[in-house]
Amino acid sequence: xxxxxxxxxxxxxxxxxxxxxxxxxxxxxxxxxxxxxxxxxxxxxxxxxxxxxxxxxxxxxxxxxxxxxxxxxxxxxxxxxxxxxxxxxxxxxxxxxxxxxxxxxxxxxxxxxxxxxxxxxxxxxxxxxxxxxxxxxxxxxxxxxxxxxxxxxxxxxxxxxxxxxxxxxxxxxxxxxxxxxxxxxxxxxxxxxxxxxxxxxxxxxxxxxxxxxxxxxxxxxxxxxxxxxxxxxxxxxxxxxxxxxxxxxxxxxxxxxxxxxxxxxxxxxxxxxxxxxxxxxxxxxxxxxxxxxxxxxxxxxxxxxxxxxxxxxxxxxxxxxxxxxxxxxxxxxxxxxxxxxxxxxxxxxxxxxxxxxxxxxxxxxxxxxxxxxxxxxxxxxxxxxxxxx
Amino acid sequence: xxxxxxxxxxxxxxxxxxxxxxxxxxxxxxxxxxxxxxxxxxxxxxxxxxxxxxxxxxxxxxxxxxxxxxxxxxxxxxxxxxxxxxxxxxxxxxxxxxxxxxxxxxxxxxxxxxxxxxxxxxxxxxxxxxxxxxxxxxxxxxxxxxxxxxxxxxxxxxxxxxxxxxxxxxxxxxxxxxxxxxxxxxxxxxxxxxxxxxxxxxxxxxx
Numbered sequence: 001x002x003x004x005x006x007x008x009x010x011x012x013x014x015x016x017x018x019x020x021x022x023x024x025x026x027x028x029x030x031x032x033x034x035x036x037x038x039x040x041x042x043x044x045x046x047x048x049x050x051x052x053x054x055x056x057x058x059x060x061x062x063x064x065x066x067x068x069x070x071x072x073x074x075x076x077x078x079x080x081x082x083x084x085x086x087x088x089x090x091x092x093x094x095x096x097x098x099x100x101x102x103x104x105x106x107x108x109x110x111x112x113x114x115x116x117x118x119x120x121x122x123x124x125x126x127x128x129x130x131x132x133x134x135x136x137x138x139x140x141x142x143x144x145x146x147x148x149x150x151x152x153x154x155x156x157x158x159x160x161x162x163x164x165x166x167x168x169x170x171x172x173x174x175x176x177x178x179x180x181x182x183x184x185x186x187x188x189x190x191x192x193x194x195x196x197x198x199x200x201x202x203x204x205x206x207x208x209x210x211x212x213x214x215x216x217x218x219x220x221x222x223x224x225x226x227x228x229x230x231x232x233x234x235x236x237x238x239x240x241x242x243x244x245x246x247x248x249x250x251x252x253x254x255x256x257x258x259x260x261x262x263x264x265x266x267x268x269x270x271x272x273x274x275x276x277x278x279x280x281x282x283x284x285x286x287x288x289x290x291x292x293x294x295x296x297x298x299x300x301x302x303x304x305x306x307x308x309x310x311x312x313x314x315x316x317x318x319x320x321x322x323x324x325x326x327x328x329x330x331x332x333x334x335x336x337x338x339x340x341x342x343x344x345x346x347x348x349x350x351x352x353x354x355x356x357x358x359x360x361x362x363x364x365x366x367x368x369x370x371x372x373x374x375x376x377x378x379x380x381x382x383x384x385x386x387x388x389x
Numbered sequence: 390x391x392x393x394x395x396x397x398x399x400x401x402x403x404x405x406x407x408x409x410x411x412x413x414x415x416x417x418x419x420x421x422x423x424x425x426x427x428x429x430x431x432x433x434x435x436x437x438x439x440x441x442x443x444x445x446x447x448x449x450x451x452x453x454x455x456x457x458x459x460x461x462x463x464x465x466x467x468x469x470x471x472x473x474x475x476x477x478x479x480x481x482x483x484x485x486x487x488x489x490x491x492x493x494x495x496x497x498x499x500x501x502x503x504x505x506x507x508x509x510x511x512x513x514x515x516x517x518x519x520x521x522x523x524x525x526x527x528x529x530x531x532x533x534x535x536x537x538x539x540x541x542x543x544x545x546x547x548x549x550x551x552x553x554x555x556x557x558x559x560x561x562x563x564x565x566x567x568x569x570x571x572x573x574x575x576x577x578x579x580x581x582x583x584x585x586x587x588x589x590x591x592x593x594x595x596x
């Protein structure tokens with residue numbers, strides 16, 4: 001009842017947590033539905049350090065009101081009991097008490113159960129406020145990302161109103177993951193980057209982070225961004241999200257150049273997926289690949305067919321494996337022994353195949369200019385099989 | 390923020406190659422003589438023993454990752470909240486970067502003004518709740534305006550590419566196609582019959 005009064009008087013979730021922790025005489029942590037820590041209070045001064053997320057290990061217990069688990073810390077394993085704060089069909093967060101379930105008295109359990117309702121109301125308000133703030137910010141971010149504004153002055157005014165750091169340069173990070181995890185990825189972004197809060201939004205099932213690079217010298221930019229990505233991935237791992245692809249743009253001097261960076265980050269992400277370049281892809285490191293697909297698609301296809309057409313036809317007619325052999329040979333840096341090993345064939349078989357390939361494509365595999373053509377044709381072929389889904 | 394991406398749905402089984410879409414677009418946009426935003430190609434593809442013949446009507450695909458938009462040095466292109474890529478002639482100096490960078494060669498240079506012009510999906514008409522000129526003019530309803538995100542999860546007879554359509558999809562064109570059906574010429578006749586009676590009914594399984 002007292003907590004309800006406190007909430008009505010305008011007390012924050014941190015005040016409520018302090019009140020509960022003092023009454024329980026235990027460490028209390030409140031998280032939202034994405035396990036982000038919103039408040040914690042340690043009445044015992046245990047010195048346990050909290051990060052941004054509390055990784056819950058879900059356990060079903062006989063008692064449906066609460067579950068228990070163990071938290072791995074530098075001080076060793078710590079028992080905890082957590083109470084889901086939810087209504088039917090929607091979870092708002094968790095109330096976590098650092099102790100084992102045996103240490104909880106019946107009165108304490110009852111107290112937490114009563115407090116859950118107060119937390120539910122407080123968390124709902126936080127959620128609504130966050131959503132309203134994000135709606136306003138998303139509108140402006142969208143206009144920036146798609147160059148969709150009439151006046152630069154008005155744009156800067158809006159940005160100023162939202163307390164954004166308007167000094168460039170900037171970089172953009174685009175994160176793609178499963179659709180149902182998108183909101184969690186947005187919330188998992190580190191709170192600070194280069195001593196300011198990164199601007200974030202969701203556009204077409206991708207999370208976009210706008211990072212201000214003010215006062216970072218150019219040779220340190222990449223390392224600083226990588227540090228941000230590392231923290232982000234660590235936060236995502238706390239939420240059991242591992243399947244992500246990240247595209248990172250080059251730098252933009254001003255807010256009004258960000259639309260180009262946004263496209264670069266998306267292209268880096270897409271090319272990384274097409275060419276299996278790994279989870280994290282910097283646009284600036286894409287080399288010639290970033291130029292390849294900006295040529296006329298018709299010309300690219302004709303180039304690819306001219307170089308590889310005969311091999312593809314040969315493979316289809318004789319059910320042979322020359323195209324894949326060539327791919328692996330290029331992947332293995334033209335190393336005969338490694339290619340033979342990767343293809344599970346004898347080196348002499350490989351040499352015969354390479355001879356056949358040279359005859360079919362009418363190119364010399366020992367010449368760098370011919371190899372470059374073959375490499376580009378293979379990359380275009382990889383683009384062909386990518387349907388964007 | 391989830392944004393709707395508008396785009397075209399093209400049904401090659403219905404298209405007669407009559408070029409009405411091209412003419413309606415050119416008339417609506419007052420294009421100079423001989424310049425068009427839309428093209429009709431006669432596609433002939435051999436798949437196994439089958440020879441597929443159909444007409445393909447294309448224009449700007451209003452891509453999700455438009456290269457013209459990224460590379461324009463004058464920042465003359467923008468993308469609306471419904472995904473339509475628009476061009477600002479006041480900013481454009483006709484350098485042609487966009488025409489060279491588009492994998493689909495959709496933007497063209499206007500010979501008279503020397504500036505780029507491209508399909509704008511008749512966005513004013515869309516804002517008024519009307520259909521773009523090409524779609525409204527098509528006598529066999531081979532073109533439709535769709536929300537790409539909705540259609541991808543709905544229909545299983547819709548594909549991202551047809552045989553003969555440019556394979557490179559990394560710009561994520563906002564274009565979808567109905568699957569080709571064998572014997573589509575017979576289908577066209579039945580469409581014409583139905584149109585004479587004032588109604589448009591299709592026998593989709595007709596072979």
